[in-house]
Amino acid sequence: MSELKIAPALEAEHQTHTYHKTYFGFWTYLMTDLVLFAALFATYAVLRDNTWGGPTAGEIFSMPFVLTETMLLLTSSFTVGLAMLAIRSGKRALALSWFIITFLLGAGFLGMELYEFNKLVHEGLAWHANAFMSSFFTLVGTHGAHIAVGLLWMIVMMVRLAQKGITPNDVRRLTLLGLFWHFLDIVWIFIFTFVYLMGAANV
Amino acid sequence: MSKPETRSAGHDHEVTHGSYISYVVGFVLSVALTLVAYFAVVNGWMTGWSVLLFVTALAIAQLLVQLLFFLHMSQEKRPRFNLMTFGYAVMVVVILVIGSLWIMYNMRYNMVHEMTPEEVEQFIIEDEGIKYLENDQTDEHSH
Numbered sequence: 001m002s003e004l005k006i007a008p009a010l011e012a013e014h015q016t017h018t019y020h021k022t023y024f025g026f027w028t029y030l031m032t033d034l035v036l037f038a039a040l041f042a043t044y045a046v047l048r049d050n051t052w053g054g055p056t057a058g059e060i061f062s063m064p065f066v067l068t069e070t071m072l073l074l075t076s077s078f079t080v081g082l083a084m085l086a087i088r089s090g091k092r093a094l095a096l097s098w099f100i101i102t103f104l105l106g107a108g109f110l111g112m113e114l115y116e117f118n119k120l121v122h123e124g125l126a127w128h129a130n131a132f133m134s135s136f137f138t139l140v141g142t143h144g145a146h147i148a149v150g151l152l153w154m155i156v157m158m159v160r161l162a163q164k165g166i167t168p169n170d171v172r173r174l175t176l177l178g179l180f181w182h183f184l185d186i187v188w189i190f191i192f193t194f195v196y197l198m199g200a201a202n203v
Numbered sequence: 204m205s206k207p208e209t210r211s212a213g214h215d216h217e218v219t220h221g222s223y224i225s226y227v228v229g230f231v232l233s234v235a236l237t238l239v240a241y242f243a244v245v246n247g248w249m250t251g252w253s254v255l256l257f258v259t260a261l262a263i264a265q266l267l268v269q270l271l272f273f274l275h276m277s278q279e280k281r282p283r284f285n286l287m288t289f290g291y292a293v294m295v296v297v298i299l300v301i302g303s304l305w306i307m308y309n310m311r312y313n314m315v316h317e318m319t320p321e322e323v324e325q326f327i328i329e330d331e332g333i334k335y336l337e338n339d340q341t342d343e344h345s346h
Contacts, residue, residue: 027285031292038296042303067241074237078230081273085223182273186266193240193262201244203255 019172026176030183033146037187040142041194044135048199052130057199060125061116066196069112070188073147076105077185084178087166096161102181103154106147113144136195143191146184153177221275229272236265 048057083098117137120126127137157177160170240261244254270276279285318326327333 024284028288031288034292035295035299038299042300045300045304046307063241063245067237070237071234074230074233077269077273078226078233081221081226081229082223085221085226088220179274182269185273186269189237189262189265189269192237193258197240197244197258198255201250201254201258203251 015168022172023175023179026179030179033183034187037139037142037190040135040139041190044139044195047131047135050131052132054125054130054132056202057132057136057195058202060120060123061196061199063196063200065112065116066192069109069116070192072105072109072112073185073188076102076109077182079105080178080181084174087171087174090166092161092166095166096158099154099158099161103151103158106151106154106181110144110147110151113140113147117141140191140195143184143187146187150177150181150184153180220278221272225272225275229268232268232272233265236261236268 079098079102083095083102086092086095086098117140120133125133127134154177157170157174161174164170240258243249243257243261248254249257276286276289313327314323
């Protein structure tokens with residue numbers, strides 16, 4: 001079977017088939033990741049009032065700071081889409097510049113998040129302060145860890161793009177990276193809404 | 204007439220794809236929904252349950268916007284396996300989150316802090332408007 005000669009047309013069809021399977025496989029991974037986040041959201045929703053006499057969600061977050069974070073991530077989700085458009089029309093330099101902008105926006109987001117974590121820890125509100133802080137750090141930290149992985153992946157893909165150009169395999173990988181990045185922004189919408197907005201609204 | 208045929212080869216290779224316009228529309232709508240939710244809370248347009256429902260509705264609207272304009276889910280060809288797995292994941296998410304809140308709310312209600320079991324029972328009887336008969340109540344306490 002391994003010596004079977006595949007005609008170019010069949011080869012192309014085989015590649016398309018692999019591409020669809022890979023896309024579906026990665027999508028299924030994202031759906032399981034969604035369930036992981038749901039468990040963390042449920043934990044946060046249950047524990048957020050258990051502050052053990054400490055400050056509540058409404059008292060510790062700076063809303064303009066969080067809005068800036070949100071806008072950075074949202075813009076990066078937009079620019080990664082533009083990068084994928086450039087990839088599909090074969091414009092390597094344009095795609096690379098959009099990926100660099102996406103990377104900088106993502107890194108800015110992660111930097112702001114780490115700054116917020118650091119500030120909370122120095123105020124004596126680390127993850128071991130109370131059940132509310134534990135669930136907060138676990139939920140937001142898990143999202144941040146995903147962002148960090150996405151940024152590493154983006155560095156690898158940018159280097160490949162600069163060295164090898166747009167190859168069919170890399171188009172597939174970049175599509176998955178774009179999907180991953182959009183997914184992380186969707187998760188953030190719910191963190192922004194349920195952790196920060198509802199915290200500030202005291203509901 | 205030959206144009207759709209030549210395009211279809213390249214077209215099939217892509218799973219789903221967007222256009223420049225779709226990304227711009229998705230981005231503008233997402234920014235607008237984020238800002239409305241933000242100012243509704245920060246400027247205190249409403250309070251209590253209404254703000255909770257309002258920002259939740261806006262978050263779901265933004266989820267749909269991004270699924271359509273960034274992930275192009277409406278373009279998927281049948282059978283729509285991505286949509287099916289997404290639907291299943293949403294079902295699990297809803298059961299997990301609503302179920303946890305429901306169970307924990309009931310547990311908290313039945314185990315109100317800093318009350319003796321008798322006080323908790325009295326609290327529930329009064330809160331739910333249940334009136335035991337005199338001998339029923341003494342019967343209850345003797346157990």
